[in-house]
Amino acid sequence: MSGVHQPKGSRAIMIAVGLFAAVWLLPVAWVLILSFKPNEVLMMSGDPVWKPPFTFKNYINIIETSSVFRWLINSAIVSVSATVLVLALSSLAGYGFARLHFPFRNTIFVLVLIGLAIPEQAVIIARHQLFTNWGLHNSYVGLILPHLSLPFGVFLMTQFFRGIPQELDEAAILDNASRWRTFWKVLLPQTLPVQATLGIFTFLLVWNDYFWPLISATRPEMYTLTVGIASVQGNFAQSEGLGYLMAQAVFAGLPALIVYLIFQKQIIGAAAGQAGR
Template sequence: MARPYDPDTFTAHRRLFWISAVFAVIMLAPVAWIVGLSFKDNAELMVGTQSVFSPPYTLANYVNIFKSSSVFGWLWNSIIVATGQTIGVLILSSMAGYAFARLEFPFRKTLFIIVLFGLAVPEQAIIIARHQMFNWFALHNTYLGLILPGMSSAFGVYLMTQFFRAIPKEIDEAALLDNASAWRIFWKVLLPLTLPAQATLGIFTFLMAWNDYWWPLISATKKEMFTLTIGIASSQSNFAQSEGLGFLTAQAVFASLPVVVVYIFFQRHIVTAVSGGAVK
């Protein structure tokens, strides 16, 4: 049976729609501006950027990326670093979350509190000690040196712990009746139920690793080890003058495409995790 028409509800929904639309336009305006600049001729942009939303447009900036830019090497570095950090965070956070939520061991609560302290300690507070440690082990300008710091995720451990706690313990008891070990319960029974949380954590980790600027700026001093964020930042004083603003913004748009693809592919898992529909 259809619901009766309510003018007040309809008006409230319409106002909410327009408010959301205004904020969406404000957030998307800088993105549209960058995309528009990437399709403009560099000589025209040298005069001014007022014509960004008026023709003519050109693909020359994107063609130049495929011809002579170093962006592909930086892109490959970012893919390796972001993927490595994501896999490492998912493995370590899932195992730690299962241990904190399901297993009994000495000082479990104390260790969990120590892990939570990691959420409050800023990265800048430990950067000197980390730099010295990685220098001692000669890990700077290596993929391992770029990946390892991002694998320690206090947020990931907390998220997976809370998610494992939300799973009914009757599932564990049923598996124990079938003589399943703790590892088998984790790997075969509980871990598949955490897919929405893992997808959410994986996306957030991938985005943070992809956009990370602070640690790669310190650890990667050789151009061939630059990630996209460092490479594009180094181009601002070079390509922006020699190649033009349009070429620089085309690099930025090209660099953001993998992130957009990852988010579009996994967004349904984020919705499932947020709505609490992981365990039925």
């Protein structure tokens, strides 16, 4: 019977994790509740926010904004395209650094890692001038390209490829498989869990990006959702209504939450796989 009961230490850890999760979710619940509150009630009443009345008017006002679905499509195109391209480039680069031998391989890999320490703001002026000369502003290409240089993705895929046994490559070579076939048919399927993690990370990073779209997309029809929603906000919560602002935050974050819920098994599998290495 003693083996049926959990140790006290495990119970304490679970309780601590539960409390931490509850504290982390409190701001999310607060934003969600406020998004359903009438703006005039929030401005005039001091009652607790969880008490009625509630309304869908804040969300209806967002949907009635003429360009909101165009901004939603723009964000989807940019985020999905950048995610697919990052996965392709990171997988190829990771395979090259992990499996191929070429001059200055280690030096180039170190240079890639140095990119992790360079903030986007440090290169924003040079990037802006470059994209202006190329005529790429206010285009999907201009919004996607900067996200393709993701050193973290190259590092993650390189480390994962290095953890795959070399015997798989040798067995494929004995079967007269080419380098490309070995990569595509044998090794790449082994990386699907970590690619799911990298894909979710990239999608959320691009979807929530505000800084570069604010600079590159100057025409309303090319706004992403983050920039578009910010463009219709007033300077203060009193001008638009606090409930309306909270509804905008929920509306912008909901697609990212849906994507995470769909791929949560892959993310958990990747985390478990990495922990077991």
